[in-house]
Amino acid sequence: MSLRVGIIGLGVGERHIAGYQTHPDCRVEALCDFSPQRLAAVGARHPGMRLTLDADDIVNDPAIDIVSIASWDDAHARQATQAVRQGKHVFVEKPLCLTVRELAAIRGAVAESPAVHLASNFVLRSCPRFQELKKRVSAGALGNIYYMEADYNYGRIHKITGGWRAGLDFYSVFLGGAVHMVDLLLWMTGKRVAEVSAMGNRIATAGTPFQHNDLAVALLRFDDDSVAKVAANFACVSPHFHRLALYGTTGTYENFPEEGRLTTSREPGAGWEPLRQAYPGAGKSAQVAWFVEQILHKNHAVLQRHQDSVFEATAVCLAVEQAMGLRDRITVHYD
Incomplete structure (x- = not known):
């Protein structure tokens, strides 16, 4: 073939x-x-x-x-x-x-x-550190995850104030950035979002050609009543970073640029186990290579699951955009 x-x-x-x-x-x-x-x-x-x-x-x-x-x-x-x-x-x-x-x-x-088959470039799935974390989550190391925080800190304000994004009739920092964090949470936990609420602003880019929200913050309620806060912060004064925190009934994980940190104790001074796998550790072409590999080996079930996850993450982000416009909670529609 x-x-x-x-x-x-x-x-x-x-x-x-x-x-x-x-x-x-x-x-x-x-x-x-x-x-x-x-x-x-x-x-x-x-x-x-x-x-x-x-x-x-x-x-x-x-x-x-x-x-x-x-x-x-x-x-x-x-x-x-x-x-x-x-x-x-x-x-x-x-x-x-x-x-x-x-x-x-x-x-x-x-x-x-x-x-x-259809796929999208969800590059964080190729990150070695997040792959290790997914293994830990799937093995129950954190117990039942009940709260998550996932921030897409872009830190590249020039790309929205002076690039092609500034010239579009509509640009969404949530669809264009935070979708990575939404997909990461769905892929990591296997949970499904039931409803969302959201708000945003464009304070940081006021007076520039960019006419859309440069900040968008959403609350996601999952079908098991767990909750996540997800943000797209495109104008932040910080390097590009994927901030992630998972709070489970038996463990907590936090991501830092130099390492991930995992603890399974509430005791003072108990310390954290470092996860030092590479971050981000994969380029823009990693998921392309994965896609080709699945097609060549006719892994139809794997490709179908990925395709479904693309639709699901997109549906969540579209609901977030709708909620920002209405300033109300929005039920996620998948079909």
Whole structure:
């Protein structure tokens, strides 16, 4: 079995190339970007690939098996839906989409194409430290987790005040950033969100071209009544960091840049067990390589679970956006 790939969007999309090239049975055939300058520059760094300014050239090409989507956020849904309907596997950067209607359209297209698989670049699943933590959680080291805190501290204010995000009619820091933390919690615990409430502000970027919330904070109630606070803090004065704290009935975990720390005692001075696995420890192409591996080995059940988790995390984030607009608790709708 051989897989041929087309990549749309050559910002972070250029970093997808390495993930596909890890497999001798997978070849990147075509690259697309609407910027002629960027397209030419990336093409020069990766000779032998067909170059196009039109995403439809890739989506509609019968010779392409996988479409990798790393375009601007507002193009993801249309390109993903069209690619699935053309019978292609889809690997899409987050967010998968920006509206409930778009999510329904993608789900509908996937349901009509059972041989097609869809994945999103949830890179924190490739982090060695979080993989170790997931093993501990699954083994019951923390007991029943009843409260979680997960903050996506972006620390790159220039990317929203001066980059392409500032020019979109709508940009969501929650869908574009905190979705990583939502997915991490769902993947780590296996829990399902029942309802959300949320609020946000744009105090830190007032007076800049960015016209959307740069901070979004949500409370998630899970179906077992456990609770999580999840934040997207794009303008924070700090390095990029994934803050995570899990509170269970028999243990607590906290993530720090230098190490994770786990304790199973309430006694003063009991100390913490360090988890020193690499963090983040994986690049943007790690999940790309994983996706290709699953397709080549026909691990359909694994791919289906991942696909379902993409839809679930997206649905939660869309409910958060709705709750911020209404300033009310919102029931999460998955179908």
